Amino acid sequence: MNEPTIYELSSPGRSGVHYPDLDVPKTALPVGLTRNILPMPELSEVDVTRHFIHLSQKNYSIDKGFYPLGSCTMKYNPKVNEEAARQPGFLHAHPYQPVETIQGSLALMYQLQEWLKEISGFVGITLQPSAGAQGEFVGVMVIRAYHQSRGDTNRTKIIIPDSAHGTNPASSAMSGYEVIPVPTDALGNVDLEALQTVCDSTVAGLMLTNPNTLGLFDQNVVKVIEIVHKAGGLVYGDGANLNALLGICRPADLGIDVMHFNLHKTFSTPHGGGGPGSGPVGVAKHLVEFLPEPVITIVEEGTDEIPPLYGFHKPAQSIGRVKAFNGQFGIMVRAFTYISMHGPDGLRSVSEYAVLNANYLMTLLKKTYKLPYDRICMHEFVLEGHWSDAPGVIALDIAKRLMDYDFHPPTNYFPLIVPEALMIEPTETESKQTLDHFAEVMLKIAEEAHSSPALLKEAPHNTPVTRLD
Amino acid sequence: MNEPTIYELSSPGRSGVHYPDLDVPKTALPVGLTRNILPMPELSEVDVTRHFIHLSQKNYSIDKGFYPLGSCTMKYNPKVNEEAARQPGFLHAHPYQPVETIQGSLALMYQLQEWLKEISGFVGITLQPSAGAQGEFVGVMVIRAYHQSRGDTNRTKIIIPDSAHGTNPASSAMSGYEVIPVPTDALGNVDLEALQTVCDSTVAGLMLTNPNTLGLFDQNVVKVIEIVHKAGGLVYGDGANLNALLGICRPADLGIDVMHFNLHKTFSTPHGGGGPGSGPVGVAKHLVEFLPEPVITIVEEGTDEIPPLYGFHKPAQSIGRVKAFNGQFGIMVRAFTYISMHGPDGLRSVSEYAVLNANYLMTLLKKTYKLPYDRICMHEFVLEGHWSDAPGVIALDIAKRLMDYDFHPPTNYFPLIVPEALMIEPTETESKQTLDHFAEVMLKIAEEAHSSPALLKEAPHNTPVTRLD
Amino acid sequence: MFIPHTEEERAAMLRTIGVPTIEDLFKDVPAKYRFPKLNLPPKLSEMEAMAQVQEYASANESTQDMACFLGAGAYHHYIPAVVDSILRRGEFYTAYTPYQPEISQGTLQAIFEYQTLIANLTGMEISNASHYDGATAVAEAGVMAYHNFRGKRGNIVVSPGVHPQYRQVLCTYLCGYHNACIKGQDLPALSTPSDLIPLIDADTSLVVVQYPDFFGRIFDLTELANAVHAQGALLAVSTNPIALGLLKTPGEFGADIVTGEGQPLGIPLSYGGPYLGFFSTRKQFAHKLAGRLVGETVDKNGERGYVLTLTAREQHIKRDRASSNICTNQGLLALAASVYLSALGKQGLHQVAELCYHRAHYAAEKINKIKGFSVTQPAPFFHEFMVKYPQPVEEINGHLLDHGILGGFDLGTAYPELAGHALLAVTEMNSKDDIDYLCEVLEEAAE
Amino acid sequence: MFIPHTEEERAAMLRTIGVPTIEDLFKDVPAKYRFPKLNLPPKLSEMEAMAQVQEYASANESTQDMACFLGAGAYHHYIPAVVDSILRRGEFYTAYTPYQPEISQGTLQAIFEYQTLIANLTGMEISNASHYDGATAVAEAGVMAYHNFRGKRGNIVVSPGVHPQYRQVLCTYLCGYHNACIKGQDLPALSTPSDLIPLIDADTSLVVVQYPDFFGRIFDLTELANAVHAQGALLAVSTNPIALGLLKTPGEFGADIVTGEGQPLGIPLSYGGPYLGFFSTRKQFAHKLAGRLVGETVDKNGERGYVLTLTAREQHIKRDRASSNICTNQGLLALAASVYLSALGKQGLHQVAELCYHRAHYAAEKINKIKGFSVTQPAPFFHEFMVKYPQPVEEINGHLLDHGILGGFDLGTAYPELAGHALLAVTEMNSKDDIDYLCEVLEEAAE
Ligand SMILES: Cc1ncc(COP(=O)(O)O)c(C=O)c1O
Numbered sequence A, B: 001m002n003e004p005t006i007y008e009l010s011s012p013g014r015s016g017v018h019y020p021d022l023d024v025p026k027t028a029l030p031v032g033l034t035r036n037i038l039p040m041p042e043l044s045e046v047d048v049t050r051h052f053i054h055l056s057q058k059n060y061s062i063d064k065g066f067y068p069l070g071s072c073t074m075k076y077n078p079k080v081n082e083e084a085a086r087q088p089g090f091l092h093a094h095p096y097q098p099v100e101t102i103q104g105s106l107a108l109m110y111q112l113q114e115w116l117k118e119i120s121g122f123v124g125i126t127l128q129p130s131a132g133a134q135g136e137f138v139g140v141m142v143i144r145a146y147h148q149s150r151g152d153t154n155r156t157k158i159i160i161p162d163s164a165h166g167t168n169p170a171s172s173a174m175s176g177y178e179v180i181p182v183p184t185d186a187l188g189n190v191d192l193e194a195l196q197t198v199c200d201s202t203v204a205g206l207m208l209t210n211p212n213t214l215g216l217f218d219q220n221v222v223k224v225i226e227i228v229h230k231a232g233g234l235v236y237g238d239g240a241n242l243n244a245l246l247g248i249c250r251p252a253d254l255g256i257d258v259m260h261f262n263l264h265k266t267f268s269t270p271h272g273g274g275g276p277g278s279g280p281v282g283v284a285k286h287l288v289e290f291l292p293e294p295v296i297t298i299v300e301e302g303t304d305e306i307p308p309l310y311g312f313h314k315p316a317q318s319i320g321r322v323k324a325f326n327g328q329f330g331i332m333v334r335a336f337t338y339i340s341m342h343g344p345d346g347l348r349s350v351s352e353y354a355v356l357n358a359n360y361l362m363t364l365l366k367k368t369y370k371l372p373y374d375r376i377c378m379h380e381f382v383l384e385g386h387w388s389d390a391p392g393v394i395a396l397d398i399a400k401r402l403m404d405y406d407f408h409p410p411t412n413y414f415p416l417i418v419p420e421a422l423m424i425e426p427t428e429t430e431s432k433q434t435l436d437h438f439a440e441v442m443l444k445i446a447e448e449a450h451s452s453p454a455l456l457k458e459a460p461h462n463t464p465v466t467r468l469d
Numbered sequence C, D: 001m002f003i004p005h006t007e008e009e010r011a012a013m014l015r016t017i018g019v020p021t022i023e024d025l026f027k028d029v030p031a032k033y034r035f036p037k038l039n040l041p042p043k044l045s046e047m048e049a050m051a052q053v054q055e056y057a058s059a060n061e062s063t064q065d066m067a068c069f070l071g072a073g074a075y076h077h078y079i080p081a082v083v084d085s086i087l088r089r090g091e092f093y094t095a096y097t098p099y100q101p102e103i104s105q106g107t108l109q110a111i112f113e114y115q116t117l118i119a120n121l122t123g124m125e126i127s128n129a130s131h132y133d134g135a136t137a138v139a140e141a142g143v144m145a146y147h148n149f150r151g152k153r154g155n156i157v158v159s160p161g162v163h164p165q166y167r168q169v170l171c172t173y174l175c176g177y178h179n180a181c182i183k184g185q186d187l188p189a190l191s192t193p194s195d196l197i198p199l200i201d202a203d204t205s206l207v208v209v210q211y212p213d214f215f216g217r218i219f220d221l222t223e224l225a226n227a228v229h230a231q232g233a234l235l236a237v238s239t240n241p242i243a244l245g246l247l248k249t250p251g252e253f254g255a256d257i258v259t260g261e262g263q264p265l266g267i268p269l270s271y272g273g274p275y276l277g278f279f280s281t282r283k284q285f286a287h288k289l290a291g292r293l294v295g296e297t298v299d300k301n302g303e304r305g306y307v308l309t310l311t312a313r314e315q316h317i318k319r320d321r322a323s324s325n326i327c328t329n330q331g332l333l334a335l336a337a338s339v340y341l342s343a344l345g346k347q348g349l350h351q352v353a354e355l356c357y358h359r360a361h362y363a364a365e366k367i368n369k370i371k372g373f374s375v376t377q378p379a380p381f382f383h384e385f386m387v388k389y390p391q392p393v394e395e396i397n398g399h400l401l402d403h404g405i406l407g408g409f410d411l412g413t414a415y416p417e418l419a420g421h422a423l424l425a426v427t428e429m430n431s432k433d434d435i436d437y438l439c440e441v442l443e444e445a446a447e
């Protein structure tokens, strides 16, 4: 069913929310500076409610079913997070309130910084970045500031593996760097030789995703980092895949210098149909002074009776601000709540079961779908969605056919190094039953691809619209 | 799609919400008094969320579309009501809190009593009844107590028009009365002659619905009431149809002695898939002392600076309690909010537009559907859903076919005095566009009933299940 | 706002109807009573209405601001966030009674599951779709038993351990019935189930007890059940659903009807309502059951579906011979209970029940040691226990209130013989620290 | 809880995989770094976690407890209940970027409508799907302009009347770009648009102003726009969406890019985020626009549908030559803005804007009359105005705080030359009574 747009639903003269009558004298409006028409829709509240309810019903969502969108960590979003973030004391706090009136928020942010440090091994954290990509930008700018602070101004390149997410090269370019790709070897690791070759004194750093976008933990990660460090470069870690590593391995321990977290992935804050996210950045000791402002800090130590006074700190050589105010606070509350409810063992379980689920599903599927890098994976894995004896069927067709079975498809066509990629990340919140059912359907679709490919080519069949380009 | 039950989704050993570990010593459990098996389902939170989201998606609701279910006043439920009722100070108040700690709730209830008095013309109000039917029971018991208090113990009958809702006779019977039906005359009014005949000294009262369930304002209502009063009986008003009368006519002014309100109809509190409702009862002066306890009252008058102290009052000859605690408080908050947002003019508009909508829709449909009582209606009207030249098609088929067009059907087979009744109550919150669209579909279905009746007989076609009996 | 009509639309509609003004639609209303001026405050905008409501709400102190040791039929439990997340779905709360099953499968299946959960929790065979609250559920048990014996057995024996307000409601409901008589009201407050046995005779239709009783006491009901059945009467047990996470079910004792207040199952205290009356019984009484009942069926394609069943019992059809007048019930709260029980599950419910049990006993033991206070009632109990105070309960409660504690129910208000006794309730919301703090303040109060 | 696996399921899965334990799945992790012990507090149950969060939240005082006269880029407006009722729909908030349009039509149509609303509100042709906030929207305007001239015009002229933090963010974003230079930062704080004109030359890619500016001042931008265009540069206007309920649009002045902070459109203050950066421009720049863009199309049955369009601009495809790195944006907040604008509609938005406008002027006039206080800035202004205080702003604000008032922004912290001046904001939430009370307390403070 076609849902009209809000403008199509509009009826001239209809009024929505009412406001109090004016209780003060009117002041003349600025002559020549008022608008003549205000082309906003005119609806009653029932129109608005029904319209958006109808729209919502056209969406797939985690709350509805399995959403194995690789690289996105579509885990279940606990409902308690939503209540936590809506506590009136949080919800109605103004970003410029005097710090004495806002100690609750500041204490929470401080605590979250400390926890993220402990989880990752980093020494400094900024909570300011709005999402992963902005975290990358911050991280690369921090690398840049570091080199500049040392007068090391010849470093103009950032090395990025060919499996990396598109935001990595884009963030590097935004920071003024030339991007040098390095290939992936046959085992799915960074090609060491190729890396060696490009690592010279013009290299500012490497952006490494580990586990990488194939879902594989780089077996030479320590070596990779060593090579870059030897060349005087720093290593940026793309933390989008941290859901594999909680309590398993601390990125800073491996030698990574700076990394972003995706609170909206690893720490279960919802994805909101495309945001908001939150992309805090952690840094090793030598980079702490370059973090963007503000960092939350204790400005007056507390005692047994009196809690400490929290406030802001601007690092001495800060790269500056990347966002107004104090970051995506509401998202921090959700991540804070999530971490509180897991504790150290619970967090480790998260990664353990995320990895268990991925390996289980991979095992069920790899006989039928080509698995280009066949080894134990981490929290996700990448299959190829095509067969030589089913010509014409491509990964996209499989994706669309999955919709007929009420599943959200995996990520398509990423990473670019796998042809017809189907990137599958089940997350730890999905049950064996769900995985079994998904595997069953995937095998059935593989069969259909051979026996009745039209079923795939014409899919989806039951969605509000048919296939759109 | 079949949704498994929560028991079918259960997986032995799976755990849901966690609780703190025990922080006190254990006490022995009572020997022989513990249960061996606790047959509750075992699910994770994601299972629970998805299950109930799937179920919700199988429901029609006002938030989704037009719901012209006659006699139920399915008006739009303002979202602000939901926030109002969830204010922490209301939500977490215990019913036995000392009155000094609960003045906010009591003041709200007191105010609501006062407003309901003003709207209806009654002198006393109890907010205690849980729904309309319980309000009826209270009202009839009040009538009973009144007669008993006067030593008038011969009155064993309650007169009820044949158009009345089933709860009326059921409530009378529960109160120990014999039910005497009176017919409806050709114009849709109570048959005066018949009424005269049955009105004698054994009559305790009449239960009158006005506007009646045909949606018609009884043109002889004053006379009807006079007849009953003359016989020494009292008149109970079924307030289910009050949505036609706000600011239009106060039932007490007509001479009605006691009436229930349906807060979940007239005052927009949601219907909850079958409740909760709330059914306050208003009474004229001579009945005030029979109201159930508690009535909210001012126990200490306030001053300009100090607000009054609110508390409870037990009427001297109270019929007793009909519910534990203080009534459906959360529903009262919603009704209170709704009345606040309307004021006297807004309430009158509610009824005016409810009646306008009904008459408009009736005009559009009455050429095609038989309208057994053809005169200006109030907030609803009743059509006949059958045609002699479309044999086999009955009202139920029309109802089911409406679902194919994404409408909720009207009330079917009530009132009983209209064959193949389709009882249509559009309410004031529906727009002309919605009514036009509904009328168009109704006319189309009438055509289909003649040209392709199978379409109706096999309807609905697109629902989660086909027609169920 | 909520009325969408524009001026033009109104005019067009009036033209279609053929009347000049809206006022003309009201000519049937006697002119002298037509269009009364209502003396109500002028309308508020949404933001003003919310501000007003917030003002009222903040004039309350609530269990969110105080440590709550008050129970007596309404309990302060934690409600997992998932419960309200489902209750806020417009698809559920803006639907009505599922008269049209094809577009109400959500509500119907949810009620069906609720019925199953309640039957399983209480150890019975069937459950209805809900009653208004725990009190009316007891009253309807009385009505059902009365009808079951076609009015020939007028007596209902009720334990004084049944919630005082439930007993009052039962009286109100039954007083219209010929010959109906409520017995047991003059027994001592702390009578035990066996004290009821002498009152049961061939005129008894029903015996009603509460389990755990109003004082929190847990009694074995086997002997009573046998005595009831020996007289051919029915046994109704009003129970606490959280306690059944731990305790033997009324069904196992042989109860014929099990009722209770479902509020502890994920329903906010909300100053006493809306709550949830649950009601379960044996299959043989299906036709006598009040209210709605959902059953499973299949459609013509063999697809499973749910429908309102046995509607012939209801007043729409049976009118004055219906088994009850209940129509709108507590649908949304039944849904809350289903989500709550599903979300906690077997482990969670058991854990909550254990927390309540052990903490209540810890509290009782500790209070009993405070000078001047005594817990005379022997274990076991659930949720609640009775404490004798050294001063009037109101006074002590006042002192507690000053220290941010909502004290126990003053038993003297309902049982004059128990003046000076309070009923203290402990749930999973009262940590050991809370209990210890309560004890401190009590000790201080008595000084 | 959130991990559903039972012991048996885990064992069965490990068997299928062919490893004995979960630990065996982590052999690629260097042994010496494997399984670090995390020093974090032990896990809390949901009820404990909520209690903890409530404790933190209640350690804040918020605009719900105080009369708020603080703005400076984040405004205290009423949010109609319908907004959150939609945002709470799991279908919206637990979905992600609509990569698969057939099962994301809800999100896609909502974004499409958002784009239309923003374009209409700002008087522009197209809008993207959102930026992180008002600050990064300005920064991305800078980046876009830079790219538009292929880096050949390095200068960006920025008015000091642009939010101080927005200017900082712009600097951070641009500093990696060869030759980029931000001009205008050393102009006097209260410069007007015409003061910028001398700085514009053939090396200027972009001129950025705020409208109404940071001080609330409303200026005619016609002359500036002409000057900008005369030099072949672009004009970006960072605007206040509520003000546009009343004021001439930036589009009408000839702006090339309009950005702004969407927080006032139904988004809670939430201590500064998540908020919403909006960004609209002319069609000709569609290929230069950062972020997501939704377009309308039809499926093979002619059914209307919505898709992500022009994705070739995005980093998935263009990688290091993408116009921006933005990926996850502020989808849910864009939805909030759509619901807000739809719910208020033409009348409501106009009414809110009028309330803000007239009340702010009322407040300014009244404060100006208080001894020691002066409003030096001439009308007209929107939301905000500058007041010279007789004592340090911090002191006066401390006094206000003691009286339950959240005072204005201390301009000295951002503009040293304006020390002693506060920026006071007035919205529909500040009634005449609130304003009168503020004046009383101010008067008292100065005594
Ligand atoms: C591997 C990887 N890196 C970076 C990002 C960018 O993160 P965000 O979308 O939060 O900006 C993503 C997002 O999908 C990702 O998958």
Ligand SMILES: Cc1ncc(COP(=O)(O)O)c(C=O)c1O
Pocket: B071, B072, B131, B132, B133, B134, B165, B167, B168, B209, B213, B238, B240, B241, B262, B277, B278, B279, C326, C327, C328
């Ligand atoms: C005319 C009439 N009277 C009484 C009632 C009973 O009201 P309730 O369902 O609130 O008990 C109804 C309910 O539908 C009704 O329509």
